Amino acid sequence: MTTEELYDDADRERLVPEPPKRVDAPERTAFERDRARVVHAAASRRLAAKTQVVDPRSDDFVRNRLTHSLEVAQVARDLSRALGSQPDIAETAALAHDLGHPPFGHNGERVLAELSGPCGGFEGNAQTLRLLTRLEAKTFDAEGRSVGLNLTRATLDACTKYPWPRERAQAPQGHHADGSPRVVSKFGVYADDRPVFDWMRAGSVGERQCLEAQVMDLADDVAYSVHDIEDGIVAGRVDLTRLDTAAVWQTVRDWYVPDVGDARLDEVLAGLRTQGSWPVAPYDGSRRGLAALKNLTSDLIGRFCGAAQHATYAAGEGPFVRYRADLVVPATTRLEIAVLKGIAARYVMQAEDRVALMERQRSLLAELVAALVDRGPDGLQRPFADDWDEAADDAARLRVVVDQVASLTDASAVAWHTRLVGARG
Structure with a gap:
């Protein structure tokens, strides 16, 4: 078949x-x-x-x-x-x-x-x-x-x-x-x-995900974990040869897997370090360094997906479609992904400049939503203005505004805020 x-x-x-x-x-x-x-x-x-x-x-x-x-x-x-x-x-x-x-x-x-x-x-x-x-x-x-x-x-x-x-x-x-x-x-x-x-x-x-949604979900996790590390290394924020594991493990527990101890996380990191492309020297920005980093990215993706493929095959004969099977991801693989996420979180996400920026972004969106609710259809793009006119009550009109704001890009949200909120001020 x-x-x-x-x-x-x-x-x-x-x-x-x-x-x-x-x-x-x-x-x-x-x-x-x-x-x-x-x-x-x-x-x-x-x-x-x-x-x-x-x-x-x-x-x-x-x-x-x-x-x-x-x-x-x-x-x-x-x-x-x-x-x-x-x-x-x-x-x-x-x-x-x-x-x-x-x-x-x-x-x-x-x-x-x-x-x-x-x-x-x-x-x-x-x-x-x-x-x-x-x-x-x-x-x-x-x-x-x-x-x-x-x-x-x-x-x-x-x-x-x-x-x-x-x-x-x-x-x-x-x-x-x-x-x-x-x-x-x-x-x-x-x-x-x-x-x-x-x-x-x-x-x-x-409420079970279909098999294809499970594949998408794992692929999202894998891409997040591997590529955030890659970005952090190139930006000079992550050095895989010098990790403060005590701080990283605390972040891993706070953000992702609260019940895993240091000894188990040490073991997981040791397993990752056996990957042949794991760096033994700091990233230097050279073409050779870029190539080595890309090889690490490819190897980690293959490691995680290969583990899931083998575990899924071992769990049943398939066929692996829709609701006839589930994707099986080994516990160690999930922890390896969590470790990579924790490294990126510790060295990239917790920086003070990002925290301050995120506070400003939240204020901007909240003010933009309020401005559009006040202005109504005159402030909306045509499709959403039509939705506003067809809305039965205030809750439905609020949904229209949320749909409009959610559709915007980062830059257009800033521009809309400048135009609408600035004009109000």
């Missing part, structure tokens, strides 16, 4: 049925068309100007949300192909996984979550579902309502990192990889998007 045959008609179903493409168009599978729709979406282009860890305008080398998503997509595609599932689904989920993030990354998410309580809260992954199924207009239903990109059920489900509503979310703990504390409960759907969520989850098992 081919990979394509492992997925049935329900997996390929779209909320709005679509006629066959014209005969002279290139032949593509349903999942290839999903990928193309996400690649060409305006929301994807905006990721290039949204914060990943630091301001994307601060340095030519620094990663932004778009470059991070491309790297996650490559990891997800390779792991999916190795498992025998449909790589286009996992890749599309990875390309889409950050589309709902607002300006200033998780720091901006925190502000919008605090302000949007009256309309059901805010969460970047729930916003991704809303964008894919409503805000990013491509297809309309018989009643004239936008259904977003009209992706297949299998692809939409793979994009859903937290397949439950807000009321079932657990209390947040630890920190995000960008250094902001986890104060936003993680969930995947707002109340008014529940109909499409329920359609998408037909055939699911409780």
Whole structure:
């Protein structure tokens, strides 16, 4: 059986049925068309100007949300192909996984979550579902309502990192990889998007992620851990040959794995140091140094994904698609990822200049939301102004403002704040 045959008609179903493409168009599978729709979406282009860890305008080398998503997509595609599932689904989920993030990354998410309580809260992954199924207009239903990109059920489900509503979310703990504390409960759907969520989850098992979403989730973790280390080394903030392990281990516990002792973390680091490309001398900025750093990045990604692939094969025969299997990630691999995240957190995320900047970003977004609520449709772009006019109450109008602000890039949020809040002052 081919990979394509492992997925049935329900997996390929779209909320709005679509006629066959014209005969002279290139032949593509349903999942290839999903990928193309996400690649060409305006929301994807905006990721290039949204914060990943630091301001994307601060340095030519620094990663932004778009470059991070491309790297996650490559990891997800390779792991999916190795498992025998449909790589286009996992890749599309990875390309889409950050589309709902607002300006200033998780720091901006925190502000919008605090302000949007009256309309059901805010969460970047729930916003991704809303964008894919409503805000990013491509297809309309018989009643004239936008259904977003009209992706297949299998692809939409793979994009859903937290397949439950807000009321079932657990209390947040630890920190995000960008250094902001986890104060936003993680969930995947707002109340008014529940109909499409329920359609998408037909055939699911409780609140379990489908296999392709699990692949996307791990790929995100792997990319975060490895590439933040790479960025920190090039920036001169991380030296893997000289680590203050006592301080790093405390950060690892505070941010990621609270119940792991120093001895176990020492053991995990010792295992990482056996990787042949682990540096034995400080990074010197030379081409040879850059090449060695890239080899380390590749080797670590291969190490983590290879461990997950072998553990998944050992746990069952498959097929490794949808709800017929789960991705198995060894406990040691998860700790290795946590150690790398902890190193980046200790030497990059906790810097005082970042903390002060994040406070200013939160104030800016809060003032921008207040200004747009006061101004109403005159301050909104046309699609959101139309949504405002159709909104039934203040809560629905607040949701429109949150949708508008979440769509902005870092730079456009600053420009809008200058124009609207500056004019008020």
